[in-house]
Amino acid sequence: xxxxxxxxxxxxxxxxxxxxxxxxxxxxxxxxxxxxxxxxxxxxxxxxxxxxxxxxxxxxxxxxxxxxxxxxxxxxxxxxxxxxxxxxxxxxxxxxxxxxxxxxxxxxxxxxxxxxxxxxxxxxxxxxxxxxxxxxxxxxxxxxxxxxxxxxxxxxxxxxxxxxxxxxxxxxxxxxxxxxxxxxxxxxxxxxxxxxxxxxxxxxxxxxxxxxxxxxxxxxxxxxxxxxxxxxxxxxxxxxxxxxxxxxxxxxxxxxxxxxxxxxxxxxxxxxxxxxxxxxxxxxxxxxxxxxxxxxxxxxxxxxxxxxxxxxxxxxxxx
Amino acid sequence: xxxxxxxxxxxxxxxxxxxxxxxxxxxxxxxxxxxxxxxxxxxxxxxxxxxxxxxxxxxxxxxxxxxxxxxxxxxxxxxxxxxxxxxxxxxxxxxxxxxxxxxxxxxxxxxxxxxxxxxxxxxxxxxxxxxxxxxxxxxxxxxxxxxxxxxxxxxxxxxxxxxxxxxxxxxxxxxxxxxxxxxxxxxxxxxxxxxxxxxxxxxxxxxxxxxxxxxxxxxxxxxxxxxxxxxxxxxxxxxxxxxxxxxxxxxxxxxxxxxxxxxxxxxxxxxxxxxxxxxxxxxxxxxxxxxxxxxxxxxxxxxxx
Ligand SMILES: Nc1ncnc2c1ncn2[C@@H]1O[C@H](COP(=O)(O)OP(=O)(O)O)[C@@H](O)[C@H]1O
Ligand SMILES: [Mg+2]
Numbered sequence: 198x199x200x201x202x203x204x205x206x207x208x209x210x211x212x213x214x215x216x217x218x219x220x221x222x223x224x225x226x227x228x229x230x231x232x233x234x235x236x237x238x239x240x241x242x243x244x245x246x247x248x249x250x251x252x253x254x255x256x257x258x259x260x261x262x263x264x265x266x267x268x269x270x271x272x273x274x275x276x277x278x279x280x281x282x283x284x285x286x287x288x289x290x291x292x293x294x295x296x297x298x299x300x301x302x303x304x305x306x307x308x309x310x311x312x313x314x315x316x317x318x319x320x321x322x323x324x325x326x327x328x329x330x331x332x333x334x335x336x337x338x339x340x341x342x343x344x345x346x347x348x349x350x351x352x353x354x355x356x357x358x359x360x361x362x363x364x365x366x367x368x369x370x371x372x373x374x375x376x377x378x379x380x381x382x383x384x385x386x387x388x389x390x391x392x393x394x395x396x397x398x399x400x401x402x403x404x405x406x407x408x409x410x411x412x413x414x415x416x417x418x419x420x421x422x423x424x425x426x427x428x429x430x431x432x433x434x435x436x437x438x439x440x441x442x443x444x445x446x447x448x449x450x451x452x453x454x455x456x457x458x459x460x461x462x463x464x465x466x467x468x469x470x471x472x473x474x475x476x477x478x479x480x481x482x483x484x485x486x487x488x489x490x491x492x493x494x495x496x497x498x499x500x501x502x503x504x505x506x507x508x509x510x511x512x513x514x515x516x
Numbered sequence: 517x518x519x520x521x522x523x524x525x526x527x528x529x530x531x532x533x534x535x536x537x538x539x540x541x542x543x544x545x546x547x548x549x550x551x552x553x554x555x556x557x558x559x560x561x562x563x564x565x566x567x568x569x570x571x572x573x574x575x576x577x578x579x580x581x582x583x584x585x586x587x588x589x590x591x592x593x594x595x596x597x598x599x600x601x602x603x604x605x606x607x608x609x610x611x612x613x614x615x616x617x618x619x620x621x622x623x624x625x626x627x628x629x630x631x632x633x634x635x636x637x638x639x640x641x642x643x644x645x646x647x648x649x650x651x652x653x654x655x656x657x658x659x660x661x662x663x664x665x666x667x668x669x670x671x672x673x674x675x676x677x678x679x680x681x682x683x684x685x686x687x688x689x690x691x692x693x694x695x696x697x698x699x700x701x702x703x704x705x706x707x708x709x710x711x712x713x714x715x716x717x718x719x720x721x722x723x724x725x726x727x728x729x730x731x732x733x734x735x736x737x738x739x740x741x742x743x744x745x746x747x748x749x750x751x752x753x754x755x756x757x758x759x760x761x762x763x764x765x766x767x768x769x770x771x772x773x774x775x776x777x778x779x780x781x782x783x784x785x786x787x788x789x790x791x792x793x794x795x796x797x798x799x800x801x802x803x804x805x806x807x808x809x810x811x812x813x814x815x816x817x818x819x820x821x
Contacts, residue, residue: 206620210613212611214609260734334604334607341570346589
């Protein structure tokens, strides 16, 4: 057990000693700060709005203004749908006694959920190289002539990849929250928020909601990373692993969507990788799919990926 | 001294349709330096890869200190330190980071031990430099340090003299002799150039086209172990008289220094005798061994490419 711990330490050391890894974090932090600056300066989101204790009256006034806007510009369906959305949400706040806050660190952190795609990219690069690079550097021979089974070497690499993924997601969340607090303040640590589920609006709390959404995205990243890891272990080519995984990342769910009319499409991995669809208005590609079904499909695929990587890596000649 | 540290038994390797290794059978004795000699493409690296479990065997086995590399991999490999083909290390890490990385993969390698192997190969000054700044000689030395970390009883070095200058080769010879003599380590060194490793070996095995065609004990006082040595001494006439009186020395030529033919084991005695007789010695150079002639004859081609 302590042996496995040392191996994982080695693998993490090799990831974090590379300059390219540090550049990833610099890029990520840079984009977080840039998006804070853009959010504050653009008028897409009114980041200066706040609500007093008399927020119910304020929301009512806001709704009246929004209604007036719709009437003024009757032919504009865009304004109508956006404003109606806001009005509905405001009404939910009033009816269910959920206090609103102006734009704050929590909202900013939730908005930065889109940056998990960048982490997917980083994780694919790391996962696609973690085995293949040892072959490229020629160090694989040194790695495999130790009193350690090949299975343990491979396992330590996979665990290191998972730790890298979790760490990077945590970095995104924490830096977003910190930058958000700096720019917009933090009115309450865990405020109640209004979310839209498949069957309408509901009340939730910020922290569990954020953790759930980031959790689903992390699962998504791990699936792609596992795929890149498998290709890397089987073909010993990081370029192939990174290329294929990136292709699937961009095209996978679109392809699943396009094939949705066939019943078998629900068994496609990418029809199941985004569990958040069960918690927002999007929904699964086929109505009969459930979160339990998708979880099962994911587990089966991930196990197949790991077994394929393991069989090839432990059996093959290293020449 | 005579029990086998490693046994190579009926070893075969086929890749596709080609028989790369054909029925190798030999032992490496405890504490000996075994030279594994053969021209490029003879199958040295392939054999070494099988010895350390990187390649599967088509048939046969390798037994290291009584443990089969096939069925008791972990026990067998614990006894082995190796460089296979090139001494490749992580280029973006320092020598020390590389050693620590590999130290963590074996049981009980202390920081003192890491320092010890660094001292042994003389890399103290460069150990905090990144490996991508190392010369080939430095990488060979780091490779040897890495192979020695866990104090293995069998050391396997694939072409350790490749790309080294004569000083580098002499240095490697020094560590290897020291390991074999002082620590009773069995060392296997491969090379395609007999002359580069002959002086460090106790025994050699010659491989060609995947077959072991001969093994030779270099300590045996046989015809095969004679050297041609050039002596640069003063005064010449007096030296010739002394040499004439000694056994086992044949004087070949006296036009440029004194060229003699003698056994390897005679050389130290010969030098001592000359010194005792107040002869000034400016140089003792081994020009050629008859072994090399035989080797070239045996494999039927010039191995110096
Ligand atoms: N993976 C492989 N596939 C096919 N032939 C190989 C492979 N590896 C080595 N060989 C062949 O095996 C022979 C022995 O190679 P090698 O063991 O590297 O020789 P050496 O180390 O003595 O120079 C060569 O003829 C080489 O072409
Ligand atoms: Mg070779």
